[in-house]
Each structure stands twice: as structure tokens, then as C-alpha cells.
Amino acid sequence: MKKAGSRIYMALVFLFLYAPILVLVVFSFNDTATASRTVWDGFTLRWYQRLFEDRMLLEALRNTIVIAVVAAIVSTVLGTMAAVGINSMKKLPRRIVMNVTNLPMVNPDIVTGVSLMLLFVAAVSLFGGRSLGMGSLTAAHITFCLPYVILSVLPKLRQMDPNLYEAAQDLGSPPVKAFFKVVLPEIVPGIVTGMIMAFTLSIDDFVISYFTSGTTQTLPIYIYSMTRRRVSPEINALSTVLFTVVMALLIVVNVRGSKDKAAERKGEEHS
Amino acid sequence: MKTKSKLLSAPYSVWMTVFIVVPMVLVVWFAFTDTAGNFTVENILNVGQYSNVFLRSIGLGAVATVISLVMGYPLAYGIAKMAPRRQSVMVMLVMLPMWMNFLLRTYSWMTLLEDNGLINALLTSIGLPRLHMINTGGAVVLGMVYNYLPYMILPLYSVLTKIDQSVIEAAQDLGANSRHVFLRVIMPMSTPGIISGVTMVFVPAVSTFIISKMLGGGGNLLIGDLIDMQFLGSAYNPNLGSAISLVLMVIILICMGIMNQFDDSDGEEGGIMP
Numbered sequence: 001m002k003k004a005g006s007r008i009y010m011a012l013v014f015l016f017l018y019a020p021i022l023v024l025v026v027f028s029f030n031d032t033a034t035a036s037r038t039v040w041d042g043f044t045l046r047w048y049q050r051l052f053e054d055r056m057l058l059e060a061l062r063n064t065i066v067i068a069v070v071a072a073i074v075s076t077v078l079g080t081m082a083a084v085g086i087n088s089m090k091k092l093p094r095r096i097v098m099n100v101t102n103l104p105m106v107n108p109d110i111v112t113g114v115s116l117m118l119l120f121v122a123a124v125s126l127f128g129g130r131s132l133g134m135g136s137l138t139a140a141h142i143t144f145c146l147p148y149v150i151l152s153v154l155p156k157l158r159q160m161d162p163n164l165y166e167a168a169q170d171l172g173s174p175p176v177k178a179f180f181k182v183v184l185p186e187i188v189p190g191i192v193t194g195m196i197m198a199f200t201l202s203i204d205d206f207v208i209s210y211f212t213s214g215t216t217q218t219l220p221i222y223i224y225s226m227t228r229r230r231v232s233p234e235i236n237a238l239s240t241v242l243f244t245v246v247m248a249l250l251i252v253v254n255v256r257g258s259k260d261k262a263a264e265r266k267g268e269e270h271s
Numbered sequence: 272m273k274t275k276s277k278l279l280s281a282p283y284s285v286w287m288t289v290f291i292v293v294p295m296v297l298v299v300w301f302a303f304t305d306t307a308g309n310f311t312v313e314n315i316l317n318v319g320q321y322s323n324v325f326l327r328s329i330g331l332g333a334v335a336t337v338i339s340l341v342m343g344y345p346l347a348y349g350i351a352k353m354a355p356r357r358q359s360v361m362v363m364l365v366m367l368p369m370w371m372n373f374l375l376r377t378y379s380w381m382t383l384l385e386d387n388g389l390i391n392a393l394l395t396s397i398g399l400p401r402l403h404m405i406n407t408g409g410a411v412v413l414g415m416v417y418n419y420l421p422y423m424i425l426p427l428y429s430v431l432t433k434i435d436q437s438v439i440e441a442a443q444d445l446g447a448n449s450r451h452v453f454l455r456v457i458m459p460m461s462t463p464g465i466i467s468g469v470t471m472v473f474v475p476a477v478s479t480f481i482i483s484k485m486l487g488g489g490g491n492l493l494i495g496d497l498i499d500m501q502f503l504g505s506a507y508n509p510n511l512g513s514a515i516s517l518v519l520m521v522i523i524l525i526c527m528g529i530m531n532q533f534d535d536s537d538g539e540e541g542g543i544m545p
Contacts (some may be wrong), residue, residue: 020380085280097280100292108523110498114502143286227377227485246370
């Protein structure tokens with residue numbers, strides 16, 4: 001009896017979480033002339049067609065992907081290097097660096113956004129150069145991604161046996177080679193997690209981009225302007241496409257993850 | 272060798288100085304100067320005029336946080352009691368909506384809550400009167416709960432799933448009824464999760480400016496809207512905007528300080544990251 005109650009409760013919460021998404025998806029196929037969002041007028045794919053003809057949207061999508069790739073790579077490299085450095089620091093400097101690292105995670109996004117906007121506006125008025133755009137967006141994205149990379153790499157470094165690295169050096173391996181052969185393989189899972197997080201955070205970010213983009217459009221900024229204009233079911237079609245892509249990616253990652261885990265378990269049994 | 276690896280963090284230190292420390296200094300600088308660049312405390316004093324906006328933000332944020340906790344706790348507990356294989360599926364189901372851009376999810380609630388929206392269409396079709404839901408404080412709270420509920424569920428789940436079942440059995444063997452088991456054993460052991468869940472919902476809820484814009488109409492201005500107006504809106508005034516941002520940061524720091532008073536663990540557990 002108690003179990004049934006808990007099941008029903010869970011179903012209700014999931015209904016709450018998914019009903020709005022379902023509504024978006026269903027109405028993306030609605031063949032309406034008046035852009036009405038509540039009356040069903042038959043099935044159509046025309047909103048999808050219009051989506052792929054929307055040049056502004058495609059440009060925003062391209063910007064988003066370019067920024068996310070650059071931000072993910074740069075923040076992963078800088079962040080991994082930083083994590084190795086932080087790991088070998090003494091207590092006091094480590095605390096200072098970690099406090100600055102935590103700042104953008106603790107601060108509300110809007111404060112990070114406006115503070116970066118002040119910086120970029122000041123830089124433009126001091127040094128000239130182009131106004132806000134791809135450059136400022138990419139710098140902002142690298143900045144808010146870095147802490148996540150560091151916080152995923154650091155625990156892996158802590159778990160590692162420091163003697164391994166020293167042993168490699170004692171056996172005559174130069175420090176750089178010892179790092180790439182001994183340390184790096186141990187922390188790769190943390191690096192990959194950090195990179196994936198950086199990439200997804202960058203793709204999804206609206207608030208910080210909103211304040212640092214100038215007139216450049218990214219996908220979330222374009223979506224925002226669409227919701228303001230309260231336009232056609234095109235926005236529903238876009239939601240559906242994005243949701244499908246995310247779901248497919250998650251399923252692929254999870255299936256691979258559970259396969260890896262199964263393989264690991266098997267390996268443990270054999271050893 | 273140690274000195275060499277320390278050097279590896281030098282580029283990062285430079286980056287964070289330029290893009291985190293300097294911007295924060297700029298916020299403080301702008302907050303305490305006028306448009307000519309002279310020192311003034313007027314901006315900070317002017318923030319007082321907006322105390323009703325601050326109170327509304329904190330109030331709506333707090334209500335949304337409490338609702339998320341009450342809604343999320345039983346769900347997290349239910350998931351933690353399932354078989355391991357089903358747990359990971361359920362966690363994925365909780366996370367999936369988070370991966371869709373929050374603007375789209377909030378937009379969907381606009382279409383649901385409107386006066387001619389789906390919920391009202393449903394109500395009239397079964398003969399009930401229409402409800403006015405959009406552009407109210409309630410709609411803003413709903414938007415906050417909807418967007419941030421997963422941030423409550425995940426940290427709660429991650430502490431609840433670590434509670435050793437034998438501790439609960441021990442309490443039962445010693446004669447505790449289920450209410451006592453919950454209040455004396457499970458609740459205290461899940462405090463780190465409650466704290467990080469509350470923080471992760473309250474901070475974005477208090478500082479949001481999109482949810483209020485989309486679901487609250489013009490009458491439910493929040494701190495975030497106020498900041499937005501000073502930087503990119505009609506009331507362009509970065510000095511006042513910086514002062515408001517500074518006050519918002521201080522409020523959030525105070526709230527987090529209060530929350531951490533309840534936390535007697537090392538703070539390593541209960542994070543959203545596995």
C-alpha cells in the first residue's frame with residue numbers, strides 16, 4: 001500500500017517535469033494558420049521546414065558550437081594544468097586560488113555576467129578594438145567553464161599515489177615524460193568529465209552570454225528573442241529537435257557507460 | 272620538481288585575475304562612484320528605494336525553495352530505495368529536462384498558464400471557470416520550482432543513497448517508530464544534501480530575471496530584472512546596477528553563511544557531482 005502511494009507520487013512529479021516538454025513537442029506538429037498555441041488544427045511538418053530555412057537561427061547555432069568547442073578545449077587544457085599546479089601547492093596559496101575558483105560557482109550568474117560586461121566595455125574604451133562579440137563571449141565562456149574542469153580533475157589527482165610519479169622519475173623518466181606516461185592516464189576520466197561539462201555548460205548558457213554578447217547571437221540568445229516575439233510553433237519545432245538530440249546523446253553515453261561498468265565488473269571477477 | 276608543477280597553474284592564475292578578480296573590483300568601483308568617477312555612497316543608498324523588489328525576490332525565492340524541498344525529498348528518497356539499476360534510470364529521467372534550454376521550458380509554461388492557454392482550455396471543457404494564472408507571483412514561483420527542482424533532487428538523492436541501511440534497522444530494533452527513524456536518523460544524515468539542494472535552488476531563484484519576465488508580467492519585478500534594466504535596459508545606469516549586484520552578492524553570502532551553520536560535516540558530500 002505504502003509502495004503504491006510512493007509510486008503514484010513519483011509518477012505525478014515526473015508528469016510535472018515532462019508535461020510542458022510534451023506540450024511543446026505535440027504543438028510543433030500543429031498545422032495552424034493563426035499561430036494559436038492551444039487549438040489543434042491537424043498535422044504538419046512545416047514548422048520544421050521553416051526552422052531549417054531560418055538563416056539567423058543557423059548562424060546562431062554555428063556561433064554556439066564554435067564558442068563551445070573553443071571554450072571546452074581551452075578550459076580543459078588550462079584547467080588541467082592548473083589542477084596539477086594547485087595539487088602541488090602549499091596550503092595557503094592553494095586556499096587563495098580555490099577561493100577565486102569557487103567565486104563564479106557561488107556568485108549568481110547575473111553578477112558574473114555584468115562584471116564581465118563591465119570589464120569588456122572598459123577594455124574597449126581603454127584599448128579600442130572591436131566591441132563585444134565572439135571574442136568576449138568566448139573569453140566569458142572559458143572563465144565560467146574553468147572551475148568545473150578543475151573541480152573534476154583535482155579529486156583524481158588527490159586519489160593518485162604520489163609515489164608513482166616519483167618512482168617513474170627514479171627509474172630515469174624525465175619529468176615531462178613521467179607526467180604524460182604516469183599521471184595523465186590516471187586523471188583522464190576527470191579530464192573527460194570536465195570537458196563534457198564545459199561543452200554542455202557553454203552550449204546551454206544564456207545569462208552570462210546575454211551580458212557579454214553585444215549584438216552577436218548564440219542559440220540561447222536567439223531563443224530568448226523568439227520567446228519575446230511570441231512567434232509561431234517554430235520555437236516548438238526547435239525545442240523538439242534539441243530535446244531529441246539531447247536524449248539520443250544521453251542514451252548513447254549511458255549505454256556506453258553501463259557497458260564499461262559491466263566490463264569493469266567482469267575484469268574484477270577475473271582478477 | 273614541485274616548483275615546476277606549481278608554474279603550471281600560472282596561466283590559470285593570470286586568466287582568473289583578469290576575468291574574475293578584476294571584474295569584481297570593477298563592480299565595487301562602479302558601485303562606489305558616480306558617472307564622473309568621483310567617490311560616492313549614493314548608489315548604495317539608492318538601492319534602499321528598491322527594498323520592496325529585494326523583499327519580493329527573497330520571498331518568492333524562499334517559497335520556491337521550500338516547495339522544491341518538500342516536493343523533492345520524497346522523490347529522492349523513493350529513488351534511493353529502488354534497485355541500483357532502476358536508480359540510474361530514474362536519475363537520468365530527473366536530469367533529462369535540465370538538458371533542455373530553460374528558456375524553452377519556461378516558454379512552455381507561458382502557453383500552459385495563459386488566460387487562453389491549455390490549462391484554461393481544459394478547465395472550460397469540463398465546465399469549470401477559468402483561472403487567471405499568468406503574470407502572478409504564483410506563476411513565477413511555479414517557474415522557479417519547475418526549473419530548479421532537479422537541483423534539489425540530485426544532491427538529496429546522492430546523500431540518501433549513501434545512508435547505511437543497517438543504521439536504520441538498528442534504530443528500528445531499538446524501538447524507534449517510522450516517524451522517529453525519519454526525524455532522528457534519516458533527516459540528520461541527509462543534512463548535507465538538504466543544504467546543497469537549498470543553496471542550489473535558492474541562489475538561482477533569487478537572482479533570476481527571465482522567469483519573472485516571462486511568467487510574472489511587468490508587475491513582479493525581481494532583483495535580476497532590476498540589474499538587467501541598469502545594464503541593458505531602458506534605465507541605463509551601470510553605477511546603480513553595480514550597487515544592486517553588490518547588495519545581491521552580500522545577501523547571498525549571508526544566506527549561505529546561515530545555511531552552513533547547520534552543516535557540521537566537512538562539506539565533501541552532497542554535491543551534485545558524483
